[in-house]
Amino acid sequence: xxxxxxxxxxxxxxxxxxxxxSLRQQELVDVTDALNSKLQRxxxxxxxxxxxxxxxxxxxxxxxxxxxxAIYSCHASGVIQDFNRRAAELWGREPALADNNDxxxxxxxxxxxxxxxxxxEQCPMADVLSGAxxxxxxxxVHIERPDGTRIAALVNIRPVKNQRGEITGAINSFVDxxxxxxxxxxxxxxxxxxDHRVKNLFAIVGGMVTLxxxxxxxxxxxxxxxxxxxxxxxxxxQLIRPGHSGAEATKPxxxxxxxxxxxxxxxxxxxxxxxSIRTEIDGPEIAVGAEAATNVALVVHELATxxxxxxALSVPGGRVxxxxxxxxxxxxxxxxxxxxxxxxxPPEREGFGSVLARRSVSGWLRGDLNxxxxxxxxxxxxxxxxxxxxx
Amino acid sequence: MLNHVSVLVAEDESFIALDLxxxxxxxxxxxxxxxxxxxxxxxxxxxxxxxxxxLDVNLVDGDCSAVVEVLMGLDIPFIVHTAVDLPPALKARxxxxxxxxxxCPAANLVAQLESLIAGLGRDAPRPPPSAHDRGQALAQP
Numbered sequence: 277x278x279x280x281x282x283x284x285x286x287x288x289x290x291x292x293x294x295x296x297x298s299l300r301q302q303e304l305v306d307v308t309d310a311l312n313s314k315l316q317r318x319x320x321x322x323x324x325x326x327x328x329x330x331x332x333x334x335x336x337x338x339x340x341x342x343x344x345x346a347i348y349s350c351h352a353s354g355v356i357q358d359f360n361r362r363a364a365e366l367w368g369r370e371p372a373l374a375d376n377n378d379x380x381x382x383x384x385x386x387x388x389x390x391x392x393x394x395x396x397e398q399c400p401m402a403d404v405l406s407g408a409x410x411x412x413x414x415x416x417v418h419i420e421r422p423d424g425t426r427i428a429a430l431v432n433i434r435p436v437k438n439q440r441g442e443i444t445g446a447i448n449s450f451v452d453x454x455x456x457x458x459x460x461x462x463x464x465x466x467x468x469x470x471d472h473r474v475k476n477l478f479a480i481v482g483g484m485v486t487l488x489x490x491x492x493x494x495x496x497x498x499x500x501x502x503x504x505x506x507x508x509x510x511x512x513x514q515l516i517r518p519g520h521s522g523a524e525a526t527k528p529x530x531x532x533x534x535x536x537x538x539x540x541x542x543x544x545x546x547x548x549x550x551x552s553i554r555t556e557i558d559g560p561e562i563a564v565g566a567e568a569a570t571n572v573a574l575v576v577h578e579l580a581t582x583x584x585x586x587x588a589l590s591v592p593g594g595r596v597x598x599x600x601x602x603x604x605x606x607x608x609x610x611x612x613x614x615x616x617x618x619x620x621x622p623p624e625r626e627g628f629g630s631v632l633a634r635r636s637v638s639g640w641l642r643g644d645l646n647x648x649x650x651x652x653x654x655x656x657x658x659x660x661x662x663x664x665x666x667x
Numbered sequence: 668m669l670n671h672v673s674v675l676v677a678e679d680e681s682f683i684a685l686d687l688x689x690x691x692x693x694x695x696x697x698x699x700x701x702x703x704x705x706x707x708x709x710x711x712x713x714x715x716x717x718x719x720x721x722l723d724v725n726l727v728d729g730d731c732s733a734v735v736e737v738l739m740g741l742d743i744p745f746i747v748h749t750a751v752d753l754p755p756a757l758k759a760r761x762x763x764x765x766x767x768x769x770x771c772p773a774a775n776l777v778a779q780l781e782s783l784i785a786g787l788g789r790d791a792p793r794p795p796p797s798a799h800d801r802g803q804a805l806a807q808p
Binding site for chain 2: 468471472475476478479480481482483484486487490567571574631632635636638639640642664667
């Protein structure tokens with residue numbers, strides 16, 4: 277082989293090799309391109325999935341954190357996996373996550389509504405995780421916070437199961453019902469108080485009827501007496517009806533002036549002459565409590581009834597002047613009848629209304645009732661304890 | 668009949684108090700009181716003349732447990748007359764209290780007291796109450 281021949285051969289070989297190499301290179305580029313675009317597609321897809329997942333996660337996180345409901349979840353072992361802000365608020369603490377010493381419930385202490393202590397391993401969450409109960413619906417528990425305050429809560433717990441149906445954890449959502457319970461208790465108290473008052477009122481009216489029947493001569497007289505006494509009680513009740521000043525329940529009370537005017541209103545009209553007022557009422561403001569009011573009303577009513585039957589209010593032009601003053605924690609009230617019929621002296625026997633009035637004053641109001649049968653008109657002095665008046 | 672037994676009436680509502688007092692007198696008993704407050708009731712009990720009692724739970728000065736304690740201590744038969752359930756503290760402290768719920772006709776309550784006294788075999792007359800006797804005023808119609 278000549279050198280020239282050898283050279284040609286070599287050149288051909290090199291050329292062939294070069295052609296081959298260039299072909300392979302093209303192949304490699306093609307494969308790489310294909311792989312690259314596939315990867316690109318996958319990356320895009322994954323990013324989309326991740327974005328969707330993140331969005332979903334964010335949405336659930338927001339739901340988890342935002343609601344008024346406290347929520348936490350536990351692993352089957354009882355360790356707490358997650359809890360929201362509201363749960364931490366209601367517990368008054370933040371439990372350690374995935375900590376074996378802080379299992380089943382993040383509360384400091386738990387109690388049943390009857391006050392018995394519930395250890396955490398016996399709480400409703402523990403019962404759901406163990407399968408002892410399928411779920412918990414509106415179970416009331418009381419939670420004590422580390423600072424000693426207590427709240428009442430309703431808990432709802434549902435187990436979380438895997439595809440084989442095994443319990444892998446549970447979710448607890450609970451709400452604070454402390455305020456609701458407080459309102460319910462207030463309502464209950466009010467109803468009990470009303471029930472007590474109604475029963476007591478029936479007892480009072482029962483006594484009133486029996487007592488009035490003892491002194492009445494005719495059924496008509498009995499009816500009038502009972503009506504009058506009921507009216508006095510109703511006047512007192514009307515004035516002390518609670519809750520007519522704002523939403524705050526304040527102790528119902530009235531004033532002596534208001535009460536006397538109310539009870540005497542049937543007698544207060546102008547006298548027969550037309551120009552004078554039959555009752556004059558004059559005294560400083562004195563508070564009269566709900567319970568004392570019925571007694572005061574009764575005393576005033578009995579005095580007025582007596583005056584209308586035999587005294588100053590039984591004739592045209594007759595008047596009653598009522599005035600009072602306060603000294604050393606006591607009320608001193610005077611009831612003076614004027615321009616009535618001439619009084620011959622004390623009645624032979626004390627009327628039943630007077631006995632009743634005396635009982636209310638001496639018993640209830642811790643005071644005295646004195647009748648002075650002056651010829652110009654009856655004068656009654658009443659004393660009473662201001663403390664009792666305010667009851 | 669009450670055969671002159673001195674019956675303490677502790678009741679702050681005037682109508683009920685007088686109704687009970689007259690029912691006691693109708694049944695032949697002697698009235699001690701009526702007392703409107705626990706303080707007054709205790710003072711009357713201290714006179715040593717009380718043979719039986721009718722006791723309202725809510726007297727004007729509140730809780731009647733001090734009165735119940737004295738009545739139990741003196742072994743005086745009594746009926747608790749109330750419009751409410753007995754306060755839990757009172758129920759827990761004294762078992763076997765005889766309770767009559769308001770409203771109840773006074774005559775029925777007094778009849779119940781009579782049988783209570785008869786059951787105890789204590790209807791022998793007690794010494795009559797001293798000068799303190801409001802029954803005279805009450806007897807007038």
